[in-house]
Amino acid sequence: MGALSLRGVHKRFGAVSVIRGIDLEVNDGEFLVFVGPSGCGKSTLLRLIAGLEDFSEGDLFIDGQRANEVRPADRGTAMVFQSYALYPHMTVAENMGFALKMAGVPRAQREQQVQRAAEVLRISELLGRTPKELSGGQRQRVAIGRAIVRKPKVFLFDEPLSNLDAALRVNMRIELMRLHAELGTTMIYVTHDQVEAMTMGTRIAVFNGGRIEQLGAPLTLYEQPANEFVAGFLGAPRINLVPRPAEGASAAHRALWDALATPTTAQPEVQRIGLRAEHLHLLPAGQGVPARLLMAEHLGDTSVLHLQVEGLAEPLHAKLGAGHGHLAAGVPVGLRADAAWALAFGADGRRIG
Numbered sequence: 001m002g003a004l005s006l007r008g009v010h011k012r013f014g015a016v017s018v019i020r021g022i023d024l025e026v027n028d029g030e031f032l033v034f035v036g037p038s039g040c041g042k043s044t045l046l047r048l049i050a051g052l053e054d055f056s057e058g059d060l061f062i063d064g065q066r067a068n069e070v071r072p073a074d075r076g077t078a079m080v081f082q083s084y085a086l087y088p089h090m091t092v093a094e095n096m097g098f099a100l101k102m103a104g105v106p107r108a109q110r111e112q113q114v115q116r117a118a119e120v121l122r123i124s125e126l127l128g129r130t131p132k133e134l135s136g137g138q139r140q141r142v143a144i145g146r147a148i149v150r151k152p153k154v155f156l157f158d159e160p161l162s163n164l165d166a167a168l169r170v171n172m173r174i175e176l177m178r179l180h181a182e183l184g185t186t187m188i189y190v191t192h193d194q195v196e197a198m199t200m201g202t203r204i205a206v207f208n209g210g211r212i213e214q215l216g217a218p219l220t221l222y223e224q225p226a227n228e229f230v231a232g233f234l235g236a237p238r239i240n241l242v243p244r245p246a247e248g249a250s251a252a253h254r255a256l257w258d259a260l261a262t263p264t265t266a267q268p269e270v271q272r273i274g275l276r277a278e279h280l281h282l283l284p285a286g287q288g289v290p291a292r293l294l295m296a297e298h299l300g301d302t303s304v305l306h307l308q309v310e311g312l313a314e315p316l317h318a319k320l321g322a323g324h325g326h327l328a329a330g331v332p333v334g335l336r337a338d339a340a341w342a343l344a345f346g347a348d349g350r351r352i353g
């Protein structure tokens with residue numbers, strides 16, 4: 001079992017309030033991702049769960065038992081850090097078995113648990129090496145192995161992949177998902193990388209300024225964000241936000257607003273309409289909403305276009321499939337908006353529909 005409950009949690013460092021009222025239920029066996037911009041408190045919440053920080057207010061329950069005062073080693077949690085924090089003079093096997101040794105587990109049992117974890121992580125052949133003889137990805141596996149041998153109820157990962165290069169990160173992402181499927185243990189995973197969040201999480205909690213803005217399944221958050229912050233944080237390029245045209249707005253701005261009209265977006269309290277880049281399409285110049293191409297990023301399978309609509313403060317982004325490599329900066333184009341995907345936001349940033 002590894003269900004976790006946080007109730008009314010606050011954390012202050014001196015006068016600075018870092019966690020500002022969090023209630024959260026983590027289900028047994030789920031892969032929950034904490035995502036948010038730098039400094040929003042996600043690592044602090046993870047450290048509170050691990051027992052590395054004290055609560056200023058609020059309670060933590062692990063499998064229904066209040067755990068605020070339980071020693072970190074006795075909570076059934078195991079944390080994996082971004083810096084692998086391996087002991088340089090110990091072999092991989094010794095590093096992985098160290099916590100068990102400290103806990104007084106007999107040698108034979110220790111060795112068996114280390115062997116088993118090494119098999120799961122596919123690093124059996126590395127057990128005799130020291131950390132300096134390992135690549136970054138292998139070191140990260142050892143750090144994870146050290147957590148596995150303790151058979152925790154909950155794994156806590158604090159940006160574990162951010163020291164790895166892009167290709168290795170993708171590999172380790174898949175490995176961690178496999179590990180989760182194999183062990184079935186609750187995992188809480190902190191990242192500021194929205195791609196990691198979207199691909200790995202059973203659910204995602206989007207943090208902002210010490211609070212959770214929204215909690216839900218990745219695609220729910222992507223398609224039905226509670227507010228502009230969540231809409232803007234998930235998705236690359238960033239969601240397009242079109243403000244309601246004020247008096248004296250350009251004809252192109254008005255045409256764009258009209259192109260986004262649906263029964264929801266037509267409501268008078270709607271102040272901004274959000275449209276993701278994949279729902280903005282190109283037309284020949286002279287058709288649709290007039291725009292100018294500012295810059296094109298041709299990625300091979302997709303092209304991301306940065307477009308200026310006269311009178312809008314921010315450029316729009318459109319994401320197109322292959323076959324647009326000929327488009328160069330400066331050309332006039334037309335735009336078609338897929339209004340069925342338009343999201344309507346009120347003055348306070350909350351989504352209306």
Ligand SMILES: Nc1ncnc2c1ncn2[C@@H]1O[C@H](COP(=O)(O)OP(=O)(O)OP(=O)(O)O)[C@@H](O)[C@H]1O
Nearest residue numbers: 013016018036037038039040041042043044045192
């Ligand atoms: N021990 C501490 N003393 C004082 N302030 C702290 C302490 N630990 C964290 N903070 C502050 O709390 C805020 C939240 O930090 P935290 O590390 O939880 O953010 P984060 O969301 O994990 O960000 P990042 O992705 O940059 O790690 C930051 O402003 C940080 O400076």
